Amino acid sequence: MAVKAFSSEWAKEFKDEVNRSSVYKTAAKGWKWTVGLVVEAEPDKHFPEAKGIVMDLFDGEARNVTVGAASDAQKCDFVITAPYSRWKEVATKQLDATRGMLQGKLKLKGDLPTIVRYTKASQEMTECTTRVPVEWPDEK
Amino acid sequence: MARRKVKAPVEPPSLVDYADPEPSAFASMLGGLIEANVRARPEKERDFEVLVARVGIFVTDIHEGVTLDFKGGRLVVHNGLRQRRTLTIRADAETVMSLSNLKIGLLGLPVYYDSVGRGVAGKLLRGKLKIDGLLPNVITLNMVTRIFSVQ
Numbered sequence: 001m002a003v004k005a006f007s008s009e010w011a012k013e014f015k016d017e018v019n020r021s022s023v024y025k026t027a028a029k030g031w032k033w034t035v036g037l038v039v040e041a042e043p044d045k046h047f048p049e050a051k052g053i054v055m056d057l058f059d060g061e062a063r064n065v066t067v068g069a070a071s072d073a074q075k076c077d078f079v080i081t082a083p084y085s086r087w088k089e090v091a092t093k094q095l096d097a098t099r100g101m102l103q104g105k106l107k108l109k110g111d112l113p114t115i116v117r118y119t120k121a122s123q124e125m126t127e128c129t130t131r132v133p134v135e136w137p138d139e140k
Numbered sequence: 141m142a143r144r145k146v147k148a149p150v151e152p153p154s155l156v157d158y159a160d161p162e163p164s165a166f167a168s169m170l171g172g173l174i175e176a177n178v179r180a181r182p183e184k185e186r187d188f189e190v191l192v193a194r195v196g197i198f199v200t201d202i203h204e205g206v207t208l209d210f211k212g213g214r215l216v217v218h219n220g221l222r223q224r225r226t227l228t229i230r231a232d233a234e235t236v237m238s239l240s241n242l243k244i245g246l247l248g249l250p251v252y253y254d255s256v257g258r259g260v261a262g263k264l265l266r267g268k269l270k271i272d273g274l275l276p277n278v279i280t281l282n283m284v285t286r287i288f289s290v291q
Contacts, residue, residue, distance in 0.1 A: 099202050099233045104165025112173040113180070113290040119237045 002133040005088070006039050006051050010132060011065040017128040018062040024128065025060040028121035032058055033114070036073030038081040046137035047084040078110030088136060090126060097126040155179070155188070159209075159218040166199065167206045171217040173240065174208070174287055183248075187283045189213045195284055196221045196228035199236055208284075226280055228272040235260065235269050243291045250285045 003009040018024055037053040052073025056064040066072075073079060082090075086105055089095035098119065100106040108115065115122065155178055156171040163171070178188045191210040198205035198221060207222040208215060221228065229239070238260050243251040252261045263269040274281060 096233065098237060099199075102166045102169060102199060102233055102236075103202050103204065104168075107165075108169075111176065112169065113176050116173060116237060116240050117290045119234075119241065123234075 002135040005047075005084075005091075005134045005136050006053065006067055008067050010134065011053065011067045013132045014129060015062045015065040017131050018057075018065075018125060021124055021128055024121055024124040027124055028057065028060040028118060030059060031118055031121060033077035033110075036076030036079045037087070038070045038073045038079060039087050040070075040081065040083040042084040045084055046140065078108070078115060081107045081109075085138075088138075091129045091132075091134060093130050097122060152179075155213070156215045156217060159216050162219075163217060164204060164206070164219045166202075166204045167217045167219050170197065170206055170208065171215065173290070174215060177287060177290060184287050187286050188215070191280070191283050191287065193226040193277070193280045193284070194222065194224060195280075196225040197236060198228065198230045199233050200230055201232040210284075226273055227277050227284070229269070230272075231263065231269040235263050238263075239285065240288050240290050242285055242289050244286050244289055248286055249282060250289070 003013055035055040035057060037055070039047070039051045039053070041048055041050045050070040052068050052070040054064075054066050054068065054072050054076060055062060080101075082100070082105060086095065086100065090097050090100065090106070095105065097106060101108050154175070156175045158167060158171060160167070174188075178184050188210070190212060192212045193210050195208045195210065196205060197208065205221045207218040207220065207225060209218065209222075229236075231239070238256055241256050242260060243254060243257065245251040251257045260269065264271070271281065
């Protein structure tokens with residue numbers, strides 16, 4: 001059943017999907033930093049308020065994924081920021097996250113060598129988002 | 141009583157300059173990556189100090205390029221491909237990321253026998269990774285790879 005985009009239910013489904021992925025488990029061995037995703041508001045797309053997704057990832061496991069204020073996500077070790085519709089493009093495979101970062105469509109803050117070292121893990125994490133069935137607010 | 145002067149902490153001078161007033165996201169990312177690598181690892185700093193070369197990197201699936209102008213201890217990053225390049229690397233985004241994940245082995249040579257290295261070598265053989273100016277500049281390419289690698 002589809003869950004509301006960037007809701008607490010979505011966070012739980014996403015966390016379970018990451019923890020089911022053997023590819024992620026292997027590629028993220030040694031990862032020990034928090035990751036925040038900031039989803040910027042787009043009121044015209046029925047996404048009126050910015051949200052922050054805080055991911056507690058450790059050594060190939062998603063220990064916790066929560067949805068809250070954007071300011072919570074901004075405190076993480078790595079922060080990726082984009083408007084709602086860009087995240088939707090990522091989650092529906094219309095935008096590759098690596099390309100998006102190189103093009104500045106997704107803005108990354110954090111230690112670059114570390115994130116580049118874990119490119120495969122971040123690609124698999126993007127794959128996990130595409131496997132969660134989502135109800136998008138602008139498609140109602 | 142004599143007053144002691146309190147010195148403000150001095151920021152180290154930037155190793156990387158951007159030629160364009162608004163560097164592209166790709167230019168900022170590569171410049172930031174190289175600066176972080178060089179500052180963190182003395183062996184990369186040694187290469188950076190002596191490397192003089194103009195290296196173009198063009199990402200084929202986003203149609204964006206940069207020119208890395210290494211000037212022996214300084215780097216100037218240009219948006220787009222500039223003229224008089226020593227080497228030009230053309231590949232898709234995933235392969236460019238793989239290049240920065242190549243391990244460096246004995247004698248400072250990139251490792252092409254592990255999974256990342258085999259992937260890069262395979263793309264070179266299949267023409268999905270093109271390096272203009274490779275043959276006369278193998279040593280330069282190895283230095284650039286060492287500076288670029290996060291491994």
